[in-house]
Amino acid sequence: MKLTLWTYEGPPHVGAMRVVTGMRGVHYVLHAPQGDTYADLLFTMIERRSERPPVTYTSFQARDLGGDTAELFKTAAREASERFKPDALVVGASCTAELIQDDPGGLAEALGLSIPVIALELPAYQKKEHWGAAETLYRLVRGCVEHARVPANLERNREGRAPRCNILGPCGLGYRHRDDVTEISRLLQRLGIEISVVAPFGASPADLARLPEADFNVVLYPEIAETAAAWLEKTYRQPRTKIVPIGVGATQDFVREVAAMAGVDPTPALAPEASRLPWYSHSVDSTYLTGKRVFIFGDASHAMAAARIAKEEMGFDVVGLGTYSREFARPMRELATSLGIEALITDDYLEVEERVAELHPDLVLGTQMERHIAKRLGVPCSVISAPVHVQDFPARFAPQMGYEGANVIFDSWVQPLMMGLEEHLLNMFKEDFEFHPDAPASHLGAPTSAAEARSTDFRVTDAQNAAPMGASADSVAVLKESEVALIEKESTASALNGQVSWANDAEKELGRIPFFVRGKARRNTENYARERGIAIISVETLYEAKAHLSR
Amino acid sequence: MNAPLSHIPVLRERGQREVFCGLTGIVWLHRKVQDAFFLVVGSRTCAHLIQSAAGVMIFAEPRFATAIIDERDLAGLADANDELDRVVTQLLARRPDIRLLFLVGSCPSEVIKLDLSRAAERLNTQMWPQTRVLNYSGSGIETTFTQGEDACLASWVPVLPDAPSNTAAELMVVGSLPDIVEDQLRRQFAAMGIPKVVFFPPRRSTETVHVGSNTRFLLAQPFLSETARLLEARGAQRIPALFPFGAEGTAAWLAAAGKSFGIAESVCIEASAAAMRRAQRALAPFKEELQGKKVFFFPDSQLEIPLARFLSRELGMVLTEVGTPYLHKTHLAEELAALPSEVQLSEGQDVERQIDRCRASQPDLVVCGLGLANPFESEGMATKWSIELVFSPVHGFEQAADLAELFARPLRRRQRLKI
Numbered sequence: 001m002k003l004t005l006w007t008y009e010g011p012p013h014v015g016a017m018r019v020v021t022g023m024r025g026v027h028y029v030l031h032a033p034q035g036d037t038y039a040d041l042l043f044t045m046i047e048r049r050s051e052r053p054p055v056t057y058t059s060f061q062a063r064d065l066g067g068d069t070a071e072l073f074k075t076a077a078r079e080a081s082e083r084f085k086p087d088a089l090v091v092g093a094s095c096t097a098e099l100i101q102d103d104p105g106g107l108a109e110a111l112g113l114s115i116p117v118i119a120l121e122l123p124a125y126q127k128k129e130h131w132g133a134a135e136t137l138y139r140l141v142r143g144c145v146e147h148a149r150v151p152a153n154l155e156r157n158r159e160g161r162a163p164r165c166n167i168l169g170p171c172g173l174g175y176r177h178r179d180d181v182t183e184i185s186r187l188l189q190r191l192g193i194e195i196s197v198v199a200p201f202g203a204s205p206a207d208l209a210r211l212p213e214a215d216f217n218v219v220l221y222p223e224i225a226e227t228a229a230a231w232l233e234k235t236y237r238q239p240r241t242k243i244v245p246i247g248v249g250a251t252q253d254f255v256r257e258v259a260a261m262a263g264v265d266p267t268p269a270l271a272p273e274a275s276r277l278p279w280y281s282h283s284v285d286s287t288y289l290t291g292k293r294v295f296i297f298g299d300a301s302h303a304m305a306a307a308r309i310a311k312e313e314m315g316f317d318v319v320g321l322g323t324y325s326r327e328f329a330r331p332m333r334e335l336a337t338s339l340g341i342e343a344l345i346t347d348d349y350l351e352v353e354e355r356v357a358e359l360h361p362d363l364v365l366g367t368q369m370e371r372h373i374a375k376r377l378g379v380p381c382s383v384i385s386a387p388v389h390v391q392d393f394p395a396r397f398a399p400q401m402g403y404e405g406a407n408v409i410f411d412s413w414v415q416p417l418m419m420g421l422e423e424h425l426l427n428m429f430k431e432d433f434e435f436h437p438d439a440p441a442s443h444l445g446a447p448t449s450a451a452e453a454r455s456t457d458f459r460v461t462d463a464q465n466a467a468p469m470g471a472s473a474d475s476v477a478v479l480k481e482s483e484v485a486l487i488e489k490e491s492t493a494s495a496l497n498g499q500v501s502w503a504n505d506a507e508k509e510l511g512r513i514p515f516f517v518r519g520k521a522r523r524n525t526e527n528y529a530r531e532r533g534i535a536i537i538s539v540e541t542l543y544e545a546k547a548h549l550s551r
Numbered sequence: 552m553n554a555p556l557s558h559i560p561v562l563r564e565r566g567q568r569e570v571f572c573g574l575t576g577i578v579w580l581h582r583k584v585q586d587a588f589f590l591v592v593g594s595r596t597c598a599h600l601i602q603s604a605a606g607v608m609i610f611a612e613p614r615f616a617t618a619i620i621d622e623r624d625l626a627g628l629a630d631a632n633d634e635l636d637r638v639v640t641q642l643l644a645r646r647p648d649i650r651l652l653f654l655v656g657s658c659p660s661e662v663i664k665l666d667l668s669r670a671a672e673r674l675n676t677q678m679w680p681q682t683r684v685l686n687y688s689g690s691g692i693e694t695t696f697t698q699g700e701d702a703c704l705a706s707w708v709p710v711l712p713d714a715p716s717n718t719a720a721e722l723m724v725v726g727s728l729p730d731i732v733e734d735q736l737r738r739q740f741a742a743m744g745i746p747k748v749v750f751f752p753p754r755r756s757t758e759t760v761h762v763g764s765n766t767r768f769l770l771a772q773p774f775l776s777e778t779a780r781l782l783e784a785r786g787a788q789r790i791p792a793l794f795p796f797g798a799e800g801t802a803a804w805l806a807a808a809g810k811s812f813g814i815a816e817s818v819c820i821e822a823s824a825a826a827m828r829r830a831q832r833a834l835a836p837f838k839e840e841l842q843g844k845k846v847f848f849f850p851d852s853q854l855e856i857p858l859a860r861f862l863s864r865e866l867g868m869v870l871t872e873v874g875t876p877y878l879h880k881t882h883l884a885e886e887l888a889a890l891p892s893e894v895q896l897s898e899g900q901d902v903e904r905q906i907d908r909c910r911a912s913q914p915d916l917v918v919c920g921l922g923l924a925n926p927f928e929s930e931g932m933a934t935k936w937s938i939e940l941v942f943s944p945v946h947g948f949e950q951a952a953d954l955a956e957l958f959a960r961p962l963r964r965r966q967r968l969k970i
Contacts, residue, residue, distance in 0.1 A: 001592075001618045001634040003641055010599040033658045035572025035691025038600045040922030050929030052922065059568040062661065062692040076567070083903060095594035096658035096692070099625075124594060125622045 006349045006369055008324040008387055012122035012132025013094045014039050019136040019224070020090055021053040021172030022200040026140070027086035028055045029077045031069070031097035031104050046390050047173050056080040060097070070102045077108050081115070088144060088205040089113060090136070092120035116205065118143040128347075130223040130299070130325060133171060137200055138227040141208050145235075148209035152235055156215060163262035164194045166214045168229050168240075169221030170201035175302070175386040177201060179399035180220060184245065187255065187402050188218070190269045193262050212236040216261040220244065220401065222301055223325060246305035248275050248406045249312055275403035277410045281313055291520075292417070295320035295361040297344065297352055297370050298385025300328030302400070304335050306365050306384050309409060311339065320344065320359050322352070349373075360519065363417060368392070380416035384409075500529045502537045509539050524549050559887060559896050561878060566901025569922055570851060570876055571938075572691030573699025574657060575604045579942060580703055581614045583727040586650040586755050589615040590642060591689070592635065592667060593657030604938075614649070616642065620659055631663075635670050639684075649682055651756035653703060656688035683710065683756065695876040697774040697852045697941065700727060704752060705777040708785065711751075714763030721765060722748045722808060725782065726772030729944040730754065736795075736947055742822035743809050762787055767811050769804060771795060771946060773886070774853035776879045793885045795946045796854075796954060797861035798830035803885070826948035833952030834865060840959050842867035847914035849923065850874035850900050851937040858918075858940065858954075860889045866955055870894040871912040874905065916958060933961040 009015075013030060020028040021043055030036070037057050043049045058076045060069045081089055091104040105119025118139050122132045167184065170177035178201075185195055196214040197207045211217075217232055217240040219225045229240040239261050245254035252270055259266035272278070280286060294316045296306045300323040310316040321336045322344030323329070329345045336343035344355055353373045356364060364374040364381040368389045374381030383392060384400070399405040502510070513521050521542075528545035529537050574597055577589040591597050598617035605613070618638045623629040635654075643649060652674075654667045671686035678684055687706035689699040704725070714721065722745050724736065733750050740748045751760050751768075764786030770779060773794050783789060792807035793800045802823055809819035846868050848855040855875045862868040872895040880887070890896075897905070902923075909917060910930070917927050917934045924934040935958055945954040 001620055001624055001629070001631070001638050003638045004595075004598050004617045004619050005613055006602055007595060007598045007617075009595075011594065011596040013596075014599065033572070033691040034568040034570060034695060035574070035600065035658070036596060037567070037569045037922055038571055038575075038603055040569070041920070042603060044923070044925040045921050048925060050925055052926045057567050059566065060692065062690075065662070065692070079903075095596045096662055099659060099662045123622070124596070125620060125625055128595065 004348075008347050008349070008367065008369060009129035010039070010042075011095055011124050012127045012129060012135070013092060013120075013124065014042070015129040015132025015134070015224075016090065016092060016120055016122060016136040017043075017053055017055055018129075018133050018172040018174070019140065019200045020055065021049070022170065022174075022177075023140075023203050023205075025087035025204040025206075026054060026090060027080055027084045027088075028053075028090040028092070029073070029080050029104070029108070030055055030057050030092060030094055031073050031102060032057045032059070032094035033096050034059045034061065036094050036096075042173055046388060047393055048390070049172075053172070054084065054086070056084075058097075065100065069097075069100055070107055073102055073104055073107050074111060077104075078111055081111075081113055086115060088116045088118060088140070088147075090118045090120060090140065092122055093124075095124035098122075098124050116143050116147040131327065133224045134227040137168075137171075137224060138231055140205075141199070141211060141228045142231060144205045144208035145212060147205075150209060150212050150236075154212050154236060156213065158215065158263075162192055162194045163216075163264060164196045164214045165216050165218050165258070165262070166196050166211050167198045167201075167218045167220060169219055169223075169225035170198065171221075171224055172200075173386075173388065174201075174221065174224075175388050175392055176398060176400045176405075177221070178393075179397050180401040180405065182397070183399040183402035183404050184218065184220065187245075187251070187269055188258065191255070191259055191262065191264050191266065192268075193258065193264065212238065214238065216240065216258075218258060223299055223328070244301045244305055245401045246302065246405060247309035247313055247409070248277050248403065250305055250308060251275075251402050251406065275406040277313060277403075277406040280410050281315065286315075286414075289414070289417070290315045292316045292362040293319045293359070293520075294363045294365055295356050295359055295370075296384070297322045297324075297364075297366040299323060299367075300325040300332050302385035303365075304328075304332060307335060307339065309406075310365070313406070314410075314413065316363070319361055320355055322346065322355075362519075363413070365413065382413045382416055500526050500535060500537055503539070506537045506539045506542050509542055521546070558892055559890060559894060562872075562895065562897040564897060564899045564901040564904065567903065568695070568876070568900045569849070569902040569920055570900070571604060571696040571920070572600070572658070573689035573694025573696065573702055574601055574655065574691075575696055576689065576699030576703060577601055577615045577655065578605045580700060580727060580752070584651065584752050584754065584756055586648060586757065587614065587653065588642065588646060588649040588651070589653045589655055590639065591615070591617040591655045591657055592660045592665060593617055593620065593655075594659045595619055597657045597659075614646070620663075620665075625663065631665055632670055632673075636674065639674055639678075643678065643682060647681075652678070652682055652684045653706070654684065654686040655703075656686065656690055658690045658692050661688060661690045661692060685710065695850075695853075697772070697854075698877070700772070701775045701777050704775065705781050707752065708762065708778060708781040711760050711762045711785075713785075714761035714765055716763060716765065718765055720767055720812060721761070722812070723760070723762070723766050723768040723782075723787065724748060724750045725768050725770050725778060726775055727752055728771050728946055732944050732946050732950065735949055739805055739823060739826065739948075740808065743805065743819050744814050744822075745808060745812055767808075769808055770882060772854070773857055773879070773882055774877075776877075776882060779882065789882075791882075791885060793860070793889065794857040796857050797865045797951050798827055798834060798948060799865055800857065800861055801830070801946070801948050801951065802827055823948065830948040830951040834955055837952065837955035837959050838866045840962065841955070843869060844915040844962070845869045845871050845912070846916045846918065846958070847871045847909050847912060848873045848875075849902075849905065849909075849917070849919040849937070850876040850897070851918075851920055852941050853877060853879075854937075854940055855918070856883055856886050856890070856896075859894070860886050861954065862958065863891055863894075864889060865951075866958075868916075868958075871914050872897055872905075872908060874898075874900065876900070916961060918958075933965050935961050 020026045043053045058072050091108040108117045170181050217229045219229045219240050232238045233240050243254040243257050245251040255266045255269040294310050296303050303323050307318050307321050310318050318339050323332050324347040333343045356373050364370050364379050365384045367385050367387050371381050398408050525545040624631045654671050656667050667686040671684045675684040685706045687702040749760050762785050766787035768787050769790050790807050790811045793803040795801040795804040806819045855873050859870050859873040863870050874897040878898045917932050918937050927934045944950050
């Protein structure tokens with residue numbers, strides 16, 4: 001038994017639902033008790049789908065357990081195939097039905113339906129949502145291909161036609177899948193590559209049967225499509241892509257990878273102006289992003305891609321990196337090691353929270369869970385991965401993949417931080433008597449009680465000098481609060497260490513250091529003092545440490 | 552109001568049920584009882600369900616969690632009881648402020664016959680008096696949505712202390728209500744001359760709630776059949792009444808208490824006259840909007856019948872089908888008698904057939920769960936999410952118009968949108 005407050009992934013049958021809900025012409029009969037229908041609302045509410053997921057639940061009750069739950073399943077399967085007339089039927093059990101061992105596969109087989117019946121075995125007490133999705137896609141692909149009797153020695157004559165690929169992985173309730181497919185399709189078309197089938201997203205069982213006809217497979221979401229793509233590669237000699245095109249560098253690598261598989265020239269999709277991210281990152285306003293400390297957590301593909309973007313394309317320091325996808329623990333660990341940190345592989349929300357609190361990063365890039373953690377800790381955050389919430393399905397076009405995805409990522413990562421010029425100006429004038437952080441906005445008239453409450457701050461300003469000032473004071477006040485929180489946290493941390501403390505004048509001097517490097521300065525100085533056995537940090541120690549570390 | 556109970560035929564169905572299980576009640580129960588913790592012993596599905604139902608409540612440090620059963624527990628490699636003890640110890644070490652711990656059974660724990668009542672007893676002997684440990688089942692194979700609250704309160708009734716037998720009659724209001732509503736009702740009762748009212752569940756588990764033969768209780772919610780049965784078994788007497796939805800329902804509910812305590816009818820009427828007038832005034836514009844509009848209820852919380860009565864009698868809405876997961880004919884006797892005879896009642900569910908009937912009856916408003924709402928909206932039907940009726944303050948005079956507004960808003964929105 002494991003004590004769990006929040007979970008990153010649902011059970012494996014929810015993964016199966018994500019695959020079938022993404023498709024057309026498939027119906028899923030799930031042997032499950034009343035209550036498991038909650039999963040429908042993930043699709044109708046979070047993703048705002050206008051149709052119910054194509055799932056029939058048997059809704060067995062306690063009084064059925066002594067009787068014939070198998071008969072209940074058969075009735076549900078028969079009625080669902082009559083009512084929905086699917087081209088393929090998927091059958092399986094949720095966690096409770098797994099325990100009563102009714103064998104949905106065998107029962108559905110016994111109905112003698114004319115359509116392919118795909119039986120899923122999803123061990124709910126071992127596996128989770130992504131595994132369930134991957135297994136379901138694999139079983140569906142295999143079932144449909146075998147039902148259509150596609151020969152293993154299928155000839156793919158490449159003469160006189162454009163190269164052809166499938167896109168695998170996008171499904172229901174996927175983080176930005178809808179827009180990623182659009183963006184990557186455009187990219188492939190620019191290279192002159194035809195897209196044969198996109199699956200599961202929008203595919204029918206007949207489309208799945210056509211998968212072997214393509215020359216290669218583009219795996220957009222390895223968590224979902226890797227198993228199916230590996231089987232297709234083994235059975236039909238279809239190579240599969242390994243690079244997930246999130247970020248400018250990864251997109252370029254991806255372009256080269258698919259161009260090589262397709263035998264085409266990659267140049268049309270490598271134009272330097274394809275994304276605005278590189279120039280935005282080089283422009284002077286972004287200087288302040290340098291060395292921002294980021295904590296990254298999510299599914300493995302998105303988190304690993306984010307780490308590369310953070311380091312190479314934003315100039316951040318990746319101070320924490322991890323995933324809840326244990327299936328991808330190995331590559332994640334390797335990447336973390338190459339960044340000089342240790343990967344956090346866990347599905348325990350409390351452990352992640354603890355790590356974030358311990359690292360106090362400048363920015364958290366995570367899932368909806370980390371958004372809540374960051375909110376509680378007062379750290380800016382941007383969502384990069386599932387689990388998702390309704391706001392992760394924006395009305396506008398907002399891919400994560402490809403060049404447009406890189407633009408979206410730049411904006412959404414920078415947005416929770418402050419713009420560089422703004423930060424710089426606020427800092428430059430922060431000791432100006434009319435421009436201190438607690439000055440209320442002049443257009444609001446007399447000082448507000450909130451501003452008065454804040455003006456007790458001793459580090460930076462003199463409350464006597466408080467005077468109304470320009471319009472920027474609002475944003476200054478906001479800045480002030482986060483600053484106070486940061487400093488309070490830091491003081492607590494050093495007090496707990498109990499080894500070094502700060503003299504008043506040194507503390508005051510520290511307050512003069514721009515806040516975005518202040519945390520770093522504090523830690524560096526404390527480490528310096530600790531190494532030298534200095535118990536009380538003076539102004540002298542502060543500058544000694546600065547000189548020492550800037551060598 | 553004295554028509555025979557069975558004047559309305561009830562359609563009983565079996566099939567797919569598009570409803571939550573009883574675990575969902577944890578979402579509001581843990582907010583109500585502020586020193587209680589709910590530990591579900593179940594699967595990842597259970598954890599995922601509560602998390603999905605709780606939505607934004609993730610912002611709060613939750614007082615609920617799931618002990619997820621894994622294959623080691625199932626294979627017998629780990630003694631489930633030892634595992635449970637370990638998890639509970641870990642939990643209470645983290646949250647020493649917890650005074651009442653519910654072990655909540657789920658579908659998997661019921662199917663593998665994990666005896667949580669014995670586990671609760673064992674843990675209670677270790678943890679008491681710092682923490683009391685109780686257990687109930689919120690499993691989907693036994694409970695539908697609000698029945699989870701019934702099961703929770705029912706597990707609590709046997710440990711309520713005995714009321715001293717020689718005291719005067721006391722009033723107990725049963726069913727969790729928002730604090731603000733409790734306070735309003737408390738003032739109403741005081742004005743009527745019933746000064747001592749206890750609410751069950753209490754806001755803190757350490758508050759004393761006595762029960763005995765001098766206890767008279769009013770149900771605030773229509774889904775508390777087992778809780779009521781156990782209270783009656785301890786000598787308490789249920790005061791039959793309409794449920795306190797709408798001005799009429801609230802007045803009747805208060806009057807029933809007054810009558811039971813021997814308070815003159817004129818005193819009761821006088822005591823609630825101002826609030827009653829206020830409620831009626833606030834309801835009037837909604838009646839203009841909703842009069843003659845057809846409403847269809849999918850089964851969800853067991854609030855359907857009292858709400859249908861309110862919509863029909865106080866707002867003039869036309870009832871098509873009113874579905875309920877479970878129909879308690881005794882507790883709902885007054886409600887059923889107040890329904891128009893042409894209504895179609897249904898109990899249980901076969902969701903596909905019910906959707907067919909709903910489309911055929913072309914209602915102006917469909918009251919349904921979150922899994923059905925957007926699909927109906929996309930077909931052009933206005934919907935009201937039923938879960939909001941459980942989470943929002945809707946009882947009593949002061950909330951009568953808020954309750955009406957919940958039904959009017961989807962229609963108003965449709966009128967506004969010109970796209």
